[in-house]
Amino acid sequence: MTMVFWVPILSYVAVALLTALSFSRAAPPRGPRLVADLLLRYICLLPVGLMGLWAALGHIVFPTRSAAGIGWATSPFQTEVGAANLGIGLAGLIGAFYPSWGFRLAVAVVTAGFLGGAALTHLIEIARTGNYAAGNAGPILYTDVLTPLLLLILLALTHPSGRAA
Template sequence: MVFWVPILCYAAVLLLTAAGLARPPSPRPPWHGANLLLRYINLFPVGLMGLWAALGHIVFPARSAAAIGWATSPFQTEVGAANLGLGVAGVIAAFYPSWGFRLAVAVMTAGFLGGAAATHVVEIAETGNLAAGNAGPILYTDVLTPLLLLILLALTCRSARRAGA
């Protein structure tokens, strides 16, 4: 699961964004595609993956630790709680399209997932840990998700100001 969940989440983002762009009406504002991507990245890689990670770290800590290549630790409950907060915020951001709220979620995502990515890279460099939960697709989404959120928010900043969001 650790290998497939990030891939399936990004496949859902691409599929639903493409479906949203294929639907009328036309013409659309230039930022329409960016807003769709923001919605679905918040819903899947931030929201649902955050809830999935919370479930794993809180309910199945031994299995989660093994997937990362680490020993079980009491800190997993804290990581799980952070994932729970991030997941809930991501789901809200998907359906509450306030630019400011989405920016706050993106900043939290960048701090949390960026820190996780750095930890995984250090672990790979120092120990050679190539476990799926450390060096697999989760590492790429830990970098890609906050980066995409911040880029998309920068692209939609003007339209949000015009809309008064």
Template sequence: MVFWFPILMWLAAIVAAGSAVWRMGRPIRTGFAIEQLLRYILLLPVGIMGLWGFVGHVFFAEQSAAAIGWAASPFQFEVGMANLGIGLGGMIGAFLRSRGFRLAIGVVALGFLGGAGLGHLIQIAGTGNMAAGNAGPILYTDFLTPLSIFALLLMQRFTREGTVP
């Protein structure tokens, strides 16, 4: 499940955003499409994956650690709590259209997920740890998710009143 869940959340976000844009009708407004993609990235790859990480690290610590290629650790509880905060923040940000709130979620996601991604790269280089929870899709989404939030927020800034086609 560690391998597939990040892929499924990203696919679900793209499909949900595409469906919302499709239902909107024509002509397709760039700003609306950007908003929908941002909303569903915050809801699914940030929100639901954050809650998934919380449940995994707090309630299934042994299995989570094994999937990452680690031994279980008391620090997993702290990682789980960080995941809980990020997940709840992402879910709130999906429905709260505050640019500042969404930017803050992006900063926190970059700090935590980007840092986790760097940790995965260090583990791969230092120990050859190619476990699915270390070198699989989670590695890529640790970078893709926060960078996508920043890119979409930037695009949104230039899309007001049709300034970007």
């Protein structure tokens, strides 16, 4: 299997492990709010931050290989997609270590717009052309939906008003 198959899966496995480890080492009181905060941090770090940088590297430095993994032809637009991934990845890393709710909301909105659009594009490709390449219909499709959805849910649960806490 290719990296485009394994990286999204391993990213979420790492989120679960890091969250569990951090929760177990946290000082009391520990509760659902802490779990939500930790999940938010590690999703910003890994599926948004590091995967964003990984995707940027792929689209900018290895465009032919990256396009082939998606089942597409190489295109100059990959540089633009790579630049967008770079910005999202850097913002995710900042959001992981700068726990401002407002900043993380901005990261979630941009991530939802970009990955939501990517997911829709992948689904249209599957319907129109039957493209089931790993980079189009594999785990990356699921994380394109799961990542923004989880970010928005976790942000609702950690809203500073305390209503959802």
